[in-house]
Amino acid sequence: MIRRGGRRGGVVAAGLLTGALLGLGFPAPARADPEADRIGFRSYFQQRFPDVPAEAWIDGMYAIDEGARQQWQEIEDFPPYEFTVEEGQALFQDPFGDGRSYGDCFPDAGRGIRQRYPRFDSETGEVETLEVAINGCRARHGEPALSYDSKEMLALTAWIAYASRGRPMAVEVPDDARALAAYEEGKRFYYTKRGRLDMACVDCHGRYAGAFIRGDHLSASLGHPTHFPVYRLKLGGMVSLHKRFHGCIRDVGAEPFDEQSREFRRLEYFLTYMSNGLEANGPAVRK
Amino acid sequence: MRDVVTSALVLAACLALPVARAADDSRTPAVEGVLAAVESLRAQAVTAGHEWLGTRSLLDEARAAAASGDAARALELAEQARRDCELALEQARREEEAWQGRVLR
Amino acid sequence: MRLITSAAFVAGIVAFAPPSGSADAPSLLAGEVTPAGLAQGRDIAFDRGKGNCLACHVIADGQLPGNIGPPLMAMKLRFPDPDRLRAQIWDASARNPETIMPPFGKHRILTGEEIDLVVAYLYSL
Structure with missing residues (x-):
């Protein structure tokens, strides 16, 4: 975490004082x-x-x-990633062992979702990237995690990116x-x-x-x-x-x-x- | 507290050094103590998120040298690792505040 | 506490491993350097794993130079005092904390002797 320096402490203290003087109670720190x-x-x-x-x-x-x-x-x-994208699409649709697929975890059959990642996961309190979300989906359906630099992971993220082209990035904090x-x-x-x-x-x-x-x-x-x-x-x-x-x-x-x-x-x-x-x-x- | 322990270890190790040299026995507590102390410095650098590339392998080499009986080489490598760790920690302390001056706006 | 740690280390280890190259080592003037020394300095300056000066600077006949820093030319004019040039390479952040130039000496990217050779080479430009 960021250590607060003395100077900053001073500013906060001054802010608290001002807040108190104005009768606003405790203002949020910077x-x-x-x-x-x-x-x-x-x-x-x-x-x-x-x-x-x-x-x-x-x-x-x-x-x-x-x-x-x-x-x-x-x-x-004539992009050299074309086959990777196709492979990713096929993987996305492939059923898991339990008969479900990624479509059960991601909305809109995985189209137009890239721009929302990474997202903050309020359950874990952590930042969830698309890769983490993919492995999370696999875990929920009893599949082993993909290694992050595996061909499968890169194909899946390539396809999802492709199927989200043109959407403005919209990450939320x-x-x-x-x-x-x-x-x-x-x-x-x-x-x-x-x-x-x-x-x-x-x-x-x-x-x-x-x-x-x-x-x-x-x-x-x-x-x-x-x-x-x-x-x-x-x-x-x-x-x-x-x-x-x-x-x-x-x-x-x-x-x-x-x-x-x-x-x-x-x-x-x-x-x-x-x-x-x-x-x-x-x-x-x-x- | 960890610093105190580290220092005590190192001091003990250094006091014992002349004996270690005379006996030329790399498995004495002296070399072990120095290696352990540098490893603890490295752990501090890791905790600070500022470990430098190459420190791990320097320490691995130092351990290997100690294991093969080459105490002088082990201490030389440990000293290199120690200096890198000190520099990394100095960098970490400086950056606690310094990064804020670089924010693009 | 760290000071004590360091002091104890130095006391214990100095006999085994004398530190190589320090900030106050005497600098070499170009005139004192042999052609072989200048060639060595050039090699260190151009070596991607050593000085890699070309990553950021135009230097004489160096191929594919970067332009992050100023061209390294007329160095005697720009640094009448070779110790200033040496100090700049040793730790540019001492004068400008926000410099992008790596502290070659302080962070032990190059040894003191290597920096002397680079200074001698740059002084010949």
Whole structure:
């Protein structure tokens, strides 16, 4: 949890005093305000890239690299994830051992649901990603959990993403102290420098988004979570958002967290909230 | 409290070190104590969410060196791991507040 | 308490493993460095697993440089004092806490000797 510094304590104390003087009783202490954060986050990129509308960032660096965009567009016309999506659809409809299927766990036969994940699960008090929800569904129907980097899991999430294309991301942080705390932890993770290289997510994908690292553009965090899983040309296969987190954390010289660890789920919660309003457009092809 | 225990362990280990060197016996409490103390520092870094890449393998190598009787090598590796853990913990303490200055707006 | 821990460690271990390369090690001036030393410095600067300076900086004939930091040219003009350049590589955050540049010396990404060689190489640019 965030340790409150003396200065902040002073502010809170002053607030309490003011509240008491005004006869309002005890005001709530300064608390997370995801919507204010989201507006600030978007406006940062708007100021840095006045010619790039927020909606364009769902295509990552192709939002700003016209030359690379054309090549990429050609690949997207015959996407290498096509079979994965079909496989995912078949898996989604396949009956479990008990005769039920994923359709019993997810509304609308799994169409148009991606944009609501991750969601806060008020029963467990934890952030539930789509992957966790899929395994939760399996558990309820007596099926073993899928490994997070299995072909099956990636196919299912690819299909659900595909069947949700065009829906604006709509992650909710309910008015629940646990949800706000989870969001705040994800936010803190994003802004925290870590590892031997002493770098934060925001260093590369915020402040230096658009710059070149070696021969590659650094992409912006805005729009990152809208298009996963991705087919990475470099690896010739599908990659989840958490796998990408894992790689980034390693690259800065820190011990990475596991896919679907509490840390990464919270980071995804924060990041996806920042992209609320942008279209879900997964899966996608990336370098 | 854990710090106190750690320090006591380390102090004990260090006091015993000259003996360990003379006897050149890697299985003395000295090497074991140093390894245990560094492991506890690593655990603190993990708890803080700031463990660095490579610390685990340094400690694994140190344990392997100790097991094979190479106390000097074990202590050298443990010292590297200790310095990384101290730096990681320093980073964690700094970041408790510093991250807030980076919020995009 | 941590101070005591550290002190005890140092007292116990220093005899076994003298620390390599510290912040106040003497820096090398370009003039004192052999061509072989300059080549070594260049190798360290370009090596992706070492300095990897090209990730962020344009350097002379380096291929596919990044542009996160300024081009590394005319270094003698920009850093008349080589110790300042060395300090920048050792821990850029000492002067600018929000820098994205990794603290190569402080966080032991490079040894003191490696940083000396990189400084000598950069000074030759």
